[in-house]
Amino acid sequence: MESASSKAEALRLQILKAESELEALRSQLEEFEAQPVPQNASPGPVFNAQSRDWKWPLKEDEYARYGRQLILPTVGIQGQLRLKSTSVLIVGAGGLGCPAAAYLAGAGVGTLGIVDGDAVEESNLHRQIAHSTAKLGQRKVDSLGHYCETLNPEVCIVTHATHLTPDNAEGIVSKFDLVLDCTDHPTSRYLISDICVLLQKPLVSASALRTDGQLIVLNNPAEPQGSLGGGPCYRCVFPKPPPPESVVSCGEGGILGPVVGVMGVLQALEAIKLISAGVGAQPKNPHAPALLLFSASGPTTFRSMRMRGRRTNCFACSASSTLSLAALKSGLLDYVQFCGVAAPVSVLRPEERIAAAAYNKLLGQNPELPHILLDVREKEHYDIASIPGAVNVPFSSFQLRKTDSEHPKPDWLPGDLPYDAPIYVVCRVGNDSQLVTRILKEMGLDGGGKRFIGDIRGGMRAWKQEVDDTTPFT
Structure with missing residues (x-):
């Protein structure tokens, strides 16, 4: 019995000692928690990218x-x-x-x-x-x-x-x-x-x-x-x-x-x-x-x-x-x-061509002059800007053939137009107009030389440069 009582007393003493140490630890913890944390303090380790070289293949x-x-x-x-x-x-x-x-x-x-x-x-x-x-x-x-x-x-x-x-x-x-x-x-x-x-x-x-x-x-x-x-x-x-x-x-x-x-x-x-x-x-x-x-x-x-x-x-x-x-x-x-880059077309003689300024002057002197101005640009170009009075017949619509008894004249040529009334041809820069002029003559529309057929040299670009600089040119 004495032995058991001694052991129990010893255990009580250990418990009291442990509780005393635990209380002391709690007091220390409270003291530390009550102190202000420095601004540069860190709660744990942080990776610093500047402390080592960049190891990845791209920036x-x-x-x-x-x-x-x-x-x-x-x-x-x-x-x-x-x-x-x-x-x-x-x-x-x-x-x-x-x-x-x-x-x-x-x-x-x-x-x-x-x-x-x-x-x-x-x-x-x-x-x-x-x-x-x-x-x-x-x-x-x-x-x-x-x-x-x-x-x-x-x-x-x-x-x-x-x-x-x-x-x-x-x-x-x-x-x-x-x-x-x-x-x-x-x-x-x-x-x-x-x-x-x-x-x-x-x-x-x-x-x-x-x-x-x-x-x-x-x-x-x-x-x-x-x-x-x-x-x-x-x-x-x-x-x-x-x-x-x-x-x-x-x-x-x-x-x-x-x-x-x-x-x-x-x-x-x-x-x-x-x-x-x-x-x-x-x-x-x-x-x-x-x-x-x-x-x-x-x-x-x-x-x-x-x-x-x-x-x-x-x-x-x-x-x-x-x-x-x-x-x-x-x-x-x-x-x-x-x-074979195509050079500028040159199939007409100088006398078969007229300058844009000269054509404008001719009309100014005789506004009622019977004639036809044929604009052979495609419709999209013609719709943007054209010379007043011009008739649009696109170059793509021309066929290399002469007129015959079934087709005595093109639809765009008025029936009441005098046989010797001139035909002027204009295009964008003066290339297609020369080819059309030659086609019209091959069709016999010049009446064996009685009617002048020629083109406006330089086309609509020349008209803008020489006559009307407000003309849109594309």
């Missing part, structure tokens, strides 16, 4: 800038790094080049080159979206370069305020990994394709006119000349240039802004796809080359035409090709002559 702000495309399986971090290390050359800072450059800069291409020798004009602004009214007269490369720099300062912009020529093509194109042809003439297209073949650069080519466009990726993979494993070049697809008379500029045929914008955006898309996969890399699932056709007004907006590979007899990329950098620089390749 911190680049993850925020490119985040929406970084999470795409087709891009990812590796694709973004390829974009950052790639240089792209855009030839042409117009309707195609503006949207293409903007989206490539936005995507984070490392170096963006721009080649163009023109200045910003007012007629550019409805479709060349990187330029503005404030930049009228400024060089296009400077205007587009500044636009891209403000969009993404991480991109290195390299500008060449010149047109690409056989003499400077190698020096410019050789510094870039990928080329976009954003020009608008066959002579440029053949030159750009040829230099890309010689320097083994993939090429994304597009064009647009009126409400239609086309796009094709060329020279991809960019194999040496003679290698059938390489992609076709422009000459493979178009061995012969179009007839000069069929080449219509935007000034003549017109262009809808969104159409050329669509084609420029598609060029940027194809470029990003090539870069993300690795420029020059053999694709895992290669696609046959295809020509993409776009129509804003047709029943089918997009159509794709499968193309063949390299032509075994291609002038540029075949094994038998004589194309070389030396030949290019020597001037042996005359692209203007090859494409």
Whole structure:
């Protein structure tokens, strides 16, 4: 019993001691909690980014800038790094080049080159979206370069305020990994394709006119000349240039802004796809080359035409090709002559033509002079502005035939018009009017020389310059 009582007493003493120590600890805790916490105090360890080097492959702000495309399986971090290390050359800072450059800069291409020798004009602004009214007269490369720099300062912009020529093509194109042809003439297209073949650069080519466009990726993979494993070049697809008379500029045929914008955006898309996969890399699932056709007004907006590979007899990329950098620089390749660029029409003798000012003076002296003024521009041009009294008969409606007994005279020729009343012909700049004048004479409407038939030299452009400067000219 004594032993049990002793042990119980010892336990009571331990409990009292423990309770005393616990009370002392509570008092210390209350004292510490009552003290103010210093402002620089930290509740726990904090990671300090400045205390160690940045270990990620992109800059911190680049993850925020490119985040929406970084999470795409087709891009990812590796694709973004390829974009950052790639240089792209855009030839042409117009309707195609503006949207293409903007989206490539936005995507984070490392170096963006721009080649163009023109200045910003007012007629550019409805479709060349990187330029503005404030930049009228400024060089296009400077205007587009500044636009891209403000969009993404991480991109290195390299500008060449010149047109690409056989003499400077190698020096410019050789510094870039990928080329976009954003020009608008066959002579440029053949030159750009040829230099890309010689320097083994993939090429994304597009064009647009009126409400239609086309796009094709060329020279991809960019194999040496003679290698059938390489992609076709422009000459493979178009061995012969179009007839000069069929080449219509935007000034003549017109262009809808969104159409050329669509084609420029598609060029940027194809470029990003090539870069993300690795420029020059053999694709895992290669696609046959295809020509993409776009129509804003047709029943089918997009159509794709499968193309063949390299032509075994291609002038540029075949094994038998004589194309070389030396030949290019020597001037042996005359692209203007090859494409047969049409010179100004000159089929009439001087006495068959009349100056715009002279025609206006003639009417001023004799306002009642019986005559016909035939405006052979297309209706869209005629509706914008015309010379008072002109009759619109579009050039496209003329047929190369003489009148016969069934069609003694055209519908536009009044029956009561005196047989010797002159016929004057006017067009946009004085080319089509000469051809129509010749057709009218072949139809026998000059009455064997009794009636004067001639054109107004210089067309509506001359009328604006010499007679009425308020006349809109497009």
